[in-house]
Amino acid sequence: MAKDVRARRSAALATPTDLGANATKELTGALNILLADVYALYLKTKNFHWHMSGPHFRDYHLLLDDQATQIDAMTDVIAERVRKLGGSTIRSIGHIKRLQRVLDNDADYVTPHDMLAELREDNKTLTTHMRTLHEVCDEHGDIATASLIENWIDESEQRMWFLFETGRRTDG
Numbered sequence: 001m002a003k004d005v006r007a008r009r010s011a012a013l014a015t016p017t018d019l020g021a022n023a024t025k026e027l028t029g030a031l032n033i034l035l036a037d038v039y040a041l042y043l044k045t046k047n048f049h050w051h052m053s054g055p056h057f058r059d060y061h062l063l064l065d066d067q068a069t070q071i072d073a074m075t076d077v078i079a080e081r082v083r084k085l086g087g088s089t090i091r092s093i094g095h096i097k098r099l100q101r102v103l104d105n106d107a108d109y110v111t112p113h114d115m116l117a118e119l120r121e122d123n124k125t126l127t128t129h130m131r132t133l134h135e136v137c138d139e140h141g142d143i144a145t146a147s148l149i150e151n152w153i154d155e156s157e158q159r160m161w162f163l164f165e166t167g168r169r170t171d172g
Contacts, residue, residue: 028087036099116167
């Protein structure tokens with residue numbers, strides 16, 4: 001009986017897919033990197049939300065909370081997409097750290113304007129990476145993942161726009 005339990009625990013995940021092994025490997029690898037970036041961006045957005053200060057505190061605090069909620073909503077969908085394609089996904093904070101391209105910000109103090117600018121650039125970079133991943137999806141005929149990415153790009157562009165307009169300094 002112990003042998004059966006060990007065999008089940010070490011059994012490979014063999015989710016059926018009509019995509020080839022190379023497509024599955026390439027797509028799930030890229031999706032896991034995207035997932036790491038999304039987690040890193042989520043945590044940075046919450047960090048800035050928690051540490052916001054200044055005369056526009058309430059507006060910025062609420063904006064970043066809304067954006068963090070939107071970013072967090074992507075995580076489960078990405079991870080489940082990896083599993084649907086037959087891959088395994090991120091298992092720990094350490095795994096995220098090894099894959100993430102979005103840089104952490106552990107500074108003791110960041111000005112509100114710098115927070116907005118940094119998040120705008122991070123969302124822009126995330127959008128660029130998603131466009132590249134969309135091309136990989138197109139190469140392998142993965143229209144389901146491509147469709148999800150199209151929506152996430154639109155959401156990311158909206159976050160960039162809001163962060164740009166909110167952080168824009170005017171003379172008047």
